[in-house]
Structure formats: structure tokens, C-alpha cells
Amino acid sequence: METGIPLNWVIALSGILFSLGILGVLTKRNIIVIFMSVELMLNAANLALVAFSRAHDNLDGQIFVFFTMTLAAAEVAVGLAIIVALFRLKGSIDVDRANLLKG
Amino acid sequence: MAGTHEAMAWSVLKGSVEDWSAVLLVLALPFAGFAINGLWGRRLLRGVVACIACGAIAGAFLAALYLLAMNLSLPFAQRAMSVYVFSWLDAGPVRLPFTLLLDPLSLTMALTVSGVSFLIHLYSVGYMANEEEFSRYFALLNLFVFFMLLLVLGGNLAVMFIGWEGVGFCSFALISFWFTRERAAEAGRKAFLVTRFGDFGFFVATLALLAIFGTLEFGDIARALHANEVLTPWWGGKVGAQDALNRPTALGITLGTLICLGLFMGAVGKSAQFPLYVWLPDAMEGPTPVSALIHAATMVTAGVYMVARLHFLFELSPVALLVVAVIGAFTATFAATMGCVENDIKRVLAYSTISQLGYMFLACGVGAYAAGIYHLVTHAFFKALLFLCAGSVMHALHDVLDIRRMGGLAKKMPTTALTFWIGGLALAGLIPSGLFSKDAILHAAQGQKALWALGLFTAMLTAFYTVRLGIKVFHGQAREAELFEHAHESPAIMTLPMSLLAVGTVAVSVLWMPAFLGHWTALPTYLQPVLGETHEPSAAEALQGTLWAVGAALLGVIVALWAYAWQPGTLWRVAQALPWLYRLVAGKYFVDELYATLITRPSRHFAEWLSGRFDLGVIDAIVNGVGWLTARLGEGVRRVQTGFVRNYALYFVTASLLILLYLLVRGTRF
Numbered sequence: 001m002e003t004g005i006p007l008n009w010v011i012a013l014s015g016i017l018f019s020l021g022i023l024g025v026l027t028k029r030n031i032i033v034i035f036m037s038v039e040l041m042l043n044a045a046n047l048a049l050v051a052f053s054r055a056h057d058n059l060d061g062q063i064f065v066f067f068t069m070t071l072a073a074a075e076v077a078v079g080l081a082i083i084v085a086l087f088r089l090k091g092s093i094d095v096d097r098a099n100l101l102k103g
Numbered sequence: 104m105a106g107t108h109e110a111m112a113w114s115v116l117k118g119s120v121e122d123w124s125a126v127l128l129v130l131a132l133p134f135a136g137f138a139i140n141g142l143w144g145r146r147l148l149r150g151v152v153a154c155i156a157c158g159a160i161a162g163a164f165l166a167a168l169y170l171l172a173m174n175l176s177l178p179f180a181q182r183a184m185s186v187y188v189f190s191w192l193d194a195g196p197v198r199l200p201f202t203l204l205l206d207p208l209s210l211t212m213a214l215t216v217s218g219v220s221f222l223i224h225l226y227s228v229g230y231m232a233n234e235e236e237f238s239r240y241f242a243l244l245n246l247f248v249f250f251m252l253l254l255v256l257g258g259n260l261a262v263m264f265i266g267w268e269g270v271g272f273c274s275f276a277l278i279s280f281w282f283t284r285e286r287a288a289e290a291g292r293k294a295f296l297v298t299r300f301g302d303f304g305f306f307v308a309t310l311a312l313l314a315i316f317g318t319l320e321f322g323d324i325a326r327a328l329h330a331n332e333v334l335t336p337w338w339g340g341k342v343g344a345q346d347a348l349n350r351p352t353a354l355g356i357t358l359g360t361l362i363c364l365g366l367f368m369g370a371v372g373k374s375a376q377f378p379l380y381v382w383l384p385d386a387m388e389g390p391t392p393v394s395a396l397i398h399a400a401t402m403v404t405a406g407v408y409m410v411a412r413l414h415f416l417f418e419l420s421p422v423a424l425l426v427v428a429v430i431g432a433f434t435a436t437f438a439a440t441m442g443c444v445e446n447d448i449k450r451v452l453a454y455s456t457i458s459q460l461g462y463m464f465l466a467c468g469v470g471a472y473a474a475g476i477y478h479l480v481t482h483a484f485f486k487a488l489l490f491l492c493a494g495s496v497m498h499a500l501h502d503v504l505d506i507r508r509m510g511g512l513a514k515k516m517p518t519t520a521l522t523f524w525i526g527g528l529a530l531a532g533l534i535p536s537g538l539f540s541k542d543a544i545l546h547a548a549q550g551q552k553a554l555w556a557l558g559l560f561t562a563m564l565t566a567f568y569t570v571r572l573g574i575k576v577f578h579g580q581a582r583e584a585e586l587f588e589h590a591h592e593s594p595a596i597m598t599l600p601m602s603l604l605a606v607g608t609v610a611v612s613v614l615w616m617p618a619f620l621g622h623w624t625a626l627p628t629y630l631q632p633v634l635g636e637t638h639e640p641s642a643a644e645a646l647q648g649t650l651w652a653v654g655a656a657l658l659g660v661i662v663a664l665w666a667y668a669w670q671p672g673t674l675w676r677v678a679q680a681l682p683w684l685y686r687l688v689a690g691k692y693f694v695d696e697l698y699a700t701l702i703t704r705p706s707r708h709f710a711e712w713l714s715g716r717f718d719l720g721v722i723d724a725i726v727n728g729v730g731w732l733t734a735r736l737g738e739g740v741r742r743v744q745t746g747f748v749r750n751y752a753l754y755f756v757t758a759s760l761l762i763l764l765y766l767l768v769r770g771t772r773f
Binding site: 022025026027029034095096098099 | 746747748749752753
């Protein structure tokens with residue numbers, strides 16, 4: 001058990017994935033790419049949870065991951081529906097064009 | 104009349120509301136009448152509205168009669184019954200249950216109020232037949248009676264205060280019933296504000312009593328005072344009840360005196376005594392049956408009732424009692440003089456009411472509470488009658504009020520004239536029952552010669568102005584032919600209540616007759632458990648007192664006859680010879696003008712300053728300033744809201760990073 005990938009490496013990987021997700025959300029205009037970036041962030045968090053779970057010999061973290069996955073699935077359903085609606089409305093999936101509420 | 108053993112006699116028992124549920128009916132019926140007519144009256148037929156209104160009061164009267172019968176069937180000492188209805192306020196040391204008090208005094212009042220009110224309601228059906236807002240009128244009339252009944256049946260000062268304020272509001276609403284008339288609206292406002300001013304004293308005194316006794320129940324306060332129970336008043340420590348009221352105050356009078364004067368201030372406002380009487384003459388702007396209601400049954404009698412109800416408190420303070428007696432006697436004379444020169448038929452009656460209420464306070468002040476209540480009851484009958492007669496005259500003459508334009512109406516309106524003379528002579532103290540009740544008061548006042556003399560003088564003035572009014576309206580030559588030609592007797596629905604009240608005026612005298620006419624003392628005997636032993640004079644003393652009073656009244660009648668029937672014009676020359684006196688009295692002693700200069704105008708100026716300069720310059724400036732600041736801030740901050748989702752995400756990430764940074768710098772030790 002003590003052999004294998006050290007915890008720090010996994011945490012570092014998780015941090016890198018999370019940052020990539022943030023960068024994607026901040027820089028992309030294509031809403032599908034943003035969406036994928038959000039998924040990336042969620043999974044980065046999942047990775048960290050699993051790693052900690054194993055490090056501490058505690059299953060709570062893994063159970064939490066299942067919740068996160070369920071949530072992510074629901075989010076995908078809602079998010080894709082919004083994207084379809086947005087595309088029907090604007091004929092594009094550029095987030096900058098969704099600016100009806102801009103004052 | 105000794106004050107000490109009275110409280111002993113008045114011990115209040117606890118009654119259950121199941122046994123005395125009729126009392127709820129007394130209150131609920133007028134309120135239901137108000138609710139139905141107030142909510143749906145406009146959609147109902149006039150006949151239905153009238154039936155509901157009159158029926159509600161008639162029902163209340165019958166329920167009160169039933170309660171009286173039940174009360175009379177009880178043994179003498181158990182006739183005071185406090186009925187607990189529900190817990191109204193229960194906040195720590197402050198406990199105000201909603202209790203109703205059924206005792207001889209409250210039942211006498213409830214019967215008088217509901218009985219006379221019923222006849223006035225009946226009369227109103229005829230009088231207001233052509234009124235647009237028929238249902239509003241009757242709804243308010245019912246509410247008025249409801250509040251008055253609540254006032255007299257309330258078992259503690261708090262419940263009494265609800266009724267007290269309620270009648271104040273209803274008088275306002277009914278005096279300014281024709282609110283589109285400037286003068287009516289103003290009179291209503293005046294009545295409300297002036298009586299409210301007095302209510303302030305009443306309220307403060309009530310709070311003081313609560314802070315001393317910890318209760319406002321009439322029975323509990325009386326018991327505590329009688330037994331000198333140990334209390335914990337607001338200033339701390341433990342003191343006996345009587346010592347608490349004897350505590351000196353900074354004003355040089357005892358606390359008890361101060362409280363009594365505060366209560367009396369409320370009575371002065373409500374019962375239109377000097378110096379707060381000014382609202383009552385102006386209240387004549389309301390419909391005439393409303394005047395009858397205010398003057399006879401509801402409203403103005405409240406003050407007298409309250410003083411009689413709390414007599415055990417007033418009796419501890421000779422100073423307060425003296426003030427009550429002096430204010431009463433002075434007001435009686437003061438108002439009577441103004442009645443002598445007034446030319447408005449309703450205002451003459453208004454001044455006579457003020458004057459008669461003065462008599463009642465005089466009676467209370469000298470300890471003759473039963474006499475005061477007796478006069479209250481008889482006055483309710485004959486004053487209601489006189490107002491209804493005045494209304495009948497106005498009805499016939501199309502709202503002419505000036506008695507200088509009337510005359511000779513007895514030929515056209517025999518019933519009105521006859522009933523007027525019955526009521527008028529009772530008012531003048533020449534026929535029962537006014538004769539007996541006024542005699543009882545004057546007799547009780549004989550101990551204080553100055554007050555007695557004022558009372559006799561007032562009796563003379565009363566006879567003078569009543570006869571003057573009668574002669575000018577109903578006899579002599581018709582002064583305006585056209586008015587006279589169109590005059591007609593009122594319909595039966597109006598003359599019937601008048602006749603009933605005329606009969607009642609005389610019949611009510613069986614309740615208490617002077618000693619030389621035999622042993623007719625039903626009322627004082629019945630009231631004795633509450634108000635204490637009434638000192639009944641011997642037949643010879645009573646006869647002597649009556650002769651004095653009748654003599655004074657006859658003198659007034661002779662002067663009036665001489666001045667208005669035998670030698671018309673002579674009195675006018677006398678008035679011309681004393682122009683300053685005439686102007687002083689005819690100008691109503693310029694009290695209204697004095698108040699206008701001292702109170703109304705300064706407060707109006709102050710209000711104008713507040714609504715002008717202060718409101719615009721300070722209040723509005725603050726409000727506008729806040730708005731301006733918010734708008735400027737918003738303009739600055741709105742740049743943040745770009746509408747681009749990525750910008751928001753950036754704020755979010757930046758903030759998260761800053762928090763992380765902070766945690767790193769501070770260390771993660773929570």
C-alpha cells in the first residue's frame with residue numbers, strides 16, 4: 001500500500017488540471033469549451049478527493065466523489081439544454097453574444 | 104355618606120362568562136349591526152338597514168334588561184360580578200384581562216344607554232330618510248352605542264379606555280358626518296382633538312395606577328385600598344395602598360390627588376366641562392339625532408360615570424373632590440349664562456347639556472354619587488327628548504336653526520310643542536323627573552353654601568333660557584310667514600320616540616322621589632352596594648330644599664315670561680344698557696378666541712413651519728441626499744457589470760485567489 005504514486009504528485013496533477021480548467025473558462029468564448037473546462041475542474045477536485053481518501057484510509061472522500069459525479073451529470077443535462085436554447089436564440093454559441101441583461 | 108365603610112360594601116365576586124353570557128349579547132349585537140351595515144349596508148334596502156340597526160340596539164336593551172332581572176334576583180351583597188372573558192395582555196408583571204363588570208351602576212348605565220339610544224335610532228329612521236349615506240350613518244350609530252356599552256360594562260380601566268377612545272372616534276365620525284361641509288369637518292376635528300387632550304390625562308393616570316397596583320380591575324383596586332394591602336409600586340419597596348397614594352409629589356399634592364386630577368382631566372374633556380367644553384357647542388354641526396345621542400346616552404355621560412365608578416379613589420383625596428365640585432358648579436353657571444343669549448336652537452340645548460353635566464359633577468364632588476347618576480339618567484331622557492324636538496323643528500323648517508326666525512310653531516306642530524314643554528320643564532327643574540334629580544343634587548350641595556348658591560342661580564338661569572327657547576320657537580307671532588306656512592308636524596316614526604321619551608321623562612321619577620312624597624328610593628337603594636349609603640334627608644328638609652329650587656326656577660320662568668311674552672323688548676334695552684356684559688356673554692366669553700390665539704394659531708404656525716421650511720429644507724434634503732448618494736455610487740459601480748460571463752468568472756477566481764493568499768499569509772491554523 002505504501003508503494004505507488006506519492007500523494008504530492010497526485011495533488012500537483014490535480015492542481016494543474018484545476019488551473020487549466022480555470023484558464024479555459026476565463027479565456028474561451030465557445031460555450032462548449034467553457035463547459036468542458038468546468039468539467040475538468042470538477043474532475044480535478046475528484047482526483048484530489050480520491051487521493052486524500054486513499055492517503056487517510058478513509059472512504060468518505062470516495063463517496064463524496066460519487067456525489068460530485070452525480071452532480072456533474074445533472075449539470076451536463078441542464079447545461080447542454082441551456083446551450084441548445086442559447087443556440088436556437090442567437091444562432092451561435094459564443095458566450096459574449098449572450099448579453100441581454102447588460103445594462 | 105361616610106367614605107370608610109363604602110369600600111367594604113363593594114366587594115366584587117368573580118362570575119363565569121357561561122352564567123352571564125347575556126352580557127356578551129349586549130356588546131355583540133350593536134357591533135354586529137355596525138359590521139353588517141358597514142360592510143354590506145350599501146347593497147341592502149333602506150328598510151333592512153334600519154331594521155338591523157334598530158333591532159341590534161333593541162336586542163342589546165332586552166339583554167341588559169335580562170341581566171338586570173338576574174342581578175336583582177341575587178342577594179344584596181353579591182350584586183357586583185366581574186366576568187372574565189379572555190386574557191387580553193399577559194406580559195410579565197403587566198396583566199390585563201378582558202373583564203366585564205356587572206353591578207348596579209354599570210347595569211343602570213347600560214339600560215339608560217341602550218334604551219335611550221334605541222329611541223334615537225328609531226327617530227333617525229324618519230329624520231335621515233332622505234339621506235344618501237343611510238347605511239354609513241346607522242353603522243356609525245351602532246358602533247357609537249357599542250363603544251359606550253363597552254365603556255360602562257368594562258371591568259377594568261383598560262377595557263373602559265377602549266370604549267372611552269371608541270366613543271371619541273365615533274363622535275368625530277358622526278359630528279363630521281356631512282364632511283363635505285367645511286364647518287362640520289372642522290367641528291368633528293375639534294371634538295376629537297379637544298377630547299383627546301383630556302384623554303391624555305386619563306391615560307397617564309391609568310398607567311400610574313397600573314404601576315402602583317399592578318392591576319386595573321376596579322374591584323381589585325377598591326379592595327386593595329380598603330384593606331390597605333401591601334403593594335410594590337414602581338418606586339420600589341413595599342408600602343400600603345393608602346400610603347402609596349398619600350406619597351407627596353413635587354407639585355405639593357399627593358400622588359393620589361394627582362392621579363385623580365388626571366382621571367378628572369379625561370372626564371372634563373369627554374363630559375365637556377370648563378375649560379374643555381368648547382367642542383360641544385360646535386358638535387351641533389352633526390345630524391340632530393347624533394347630538395341627541397352624544398348629549399343623552401353616549402359620550403358626555405362617560406366622565407360622570409367614570410368619576411362615580413372610581414369614587415373610592417376620589418374619596419381618598421379631598422382636594423380632587425373639591426376640584427370636581429368647583430369645576431362642576433362653575434361650569435354649570437358659566438354654560439347657563441351663554442345659553443341665555445344664544446340664538447341657535449341646538450346650541451342653546453348644547454349649553455344646557457354642559458350646564459347639567461356640571462350639576463352631575465357637583466353631585467360627585469360633594470359625595471352624592473347616587474344623585475349624580477340619577478340626574479344622569481333623567482337628563483338622558485329629557486335632553487334626548489329636547490334634541491329630538493329640535494330636530495323635528497328643523498325638519499319642519501328645512502334646517503333653519505335661528506330661533507329669531509321661528510315663532511308660533513305650536514299651532515303647526517302640537518305634538519312637538521307638547522313634548523318639548525315636558526322636556527323643557529323637566530330641564531328647568533319644574534316637573535319630575537328633572538325636578539327630583541336636580542333637587543337631590545342641590546340638597547347634597549347644601550353643605551357648601553357657595554356651591555349651593557351657584558347651583559340655585561344656575562337653576563334660575565336654566566329655567567330662564569328654557570322658557571325663552573320655548574316661547575321663541577313655539578309661541579307668539581310667526582316671524583317669517585313663508586317658513587311658518589310650510590311648517591308641518593313630523594311623521595309618526597319621529598313623534599313616537601318623542602312621545603315615549605316624554606312619558607319616560609316623567610315615569611323615571613318613580614326611581615327616586617323626595618322624602619315628603621313617600622318612600623320612593625329604588626335607585627339609591629339599588630346603587631348602594633356600589634356607591635355607598637345615600638344620606639336621605641327628612642321630609643321637612645327635603646321640602647325646604649325643593650321649595651328653594653322650585654322658587655329659583657320659577658323666578659327664571661317669570662323673568663323669561665316678562666321678557667319674551669309680556670313685555671317683549673324690555674330685556675333688550677337692559678342688554679343695551681350694559682353693552683360690555685352683553686358682548687362678553689354673547690361672544691361666549693371669547694374663550695374660543697383665546698384658545699385660537701394661545702393654542703391653535705401658534706401650533707398652526709409651527710405646523711406651517713414644519714411642513715414648509717423644515718420639511719423641505721431638512722427632511723426632504725436628507726431623503727434626496729441619500730438618493731443622490733446612492734445614484735452616484737451606483738453609476739460608479741455599474742462599470743463592474745460588463746455583461747460578459749468571463750469577466751464575472753475572473754472576479755470570482757481573483758477573489759478566491761486573494762482569499763487563498765490571505766490564508767497562506769495568516770497561516771492555516773484556524
